[in-house]
Amino acid sequence: MKKDSLEGEPMSDSHADHGHTVAAWTAVSIAMIAFLVGCIGVVIASPMVFWIGIALLPVAGIAGKVLALMGYGKQK
Numbered sequence: 001m002k003k004d005s006l007e008g009e010p011m012s013d014s015h016a017d018h019g020h021t022v023a024a025w026t027a028v029s030i031a032m033i034a035f036l037v038g039c040i041g042v043v044i045a046s047p048m049v050f051w052i053g054i055a056l057l058p059v060a061g062i063a064g065k066v067l068a069l070m071g072y073g074k075q076k
Contacts, residue, residue, distance in 0.1 A: 022072040027064025034060060 038053025067073060 021068075021074050023064045023067035024073070026067055026072075027060045030060035030063055031057060 034053050034056035036053070037056060038050050041047065041050030041053055064073075
């Protein structure tokens, strides 16, 4: 009989790190809010709200980079 499950198999001591850091979470959260604002601007047909959402996108990258430089990012 072929064994299809991994039951009883040893787990790896190291797991993949996907960069779960304060810097990453902050950058992604700001980017999601920016996209949400932009989408709301499209739905309500307000170019000003749309462009505010677009303008918030660089803030996400800047915030993530600043936090990473402050030590809240992935340690190398």
